[in-house]
Amino acid sequence: MNANQLINMAVRIVMRKVLHKGIDAGIDMASRRGQGHDAGAEPDPQSQAQTRETRKRLQQSMRIARRMGRF
Known part of the structure; x- marks a missing residue:
């Protein structure tokens, strides 16, 4: 393997890590955009649990989509 490689x-x-951090930051900003004046306030525990579940399902679906794209 040479130096160029x-x-x-x-x-x-x-670049991949920087790009993913930028995408994550943009998605976080977009999700906070519609919350009004309380964007910086702590959400209630029920909302946090729902957000975690939604995030988990989204990550699982993204993994499945990547696997399907390989075929």
Whole structure:
């Protein structure tokens, strides 16, 4: 493996992480956008539990979609 391949591999890894952080930040901002003035306030426990479940289902569906895309 030459130096160019190593550099490209490292750059790809870093860029992927930066891109995912940016996407996550954008999704978080968009989800807080519709909450009105209490966007910075702590949500109630029931809402937090529902959000966790929704996030878990979304991550599972994304994994399944990636697997389906391989075929």
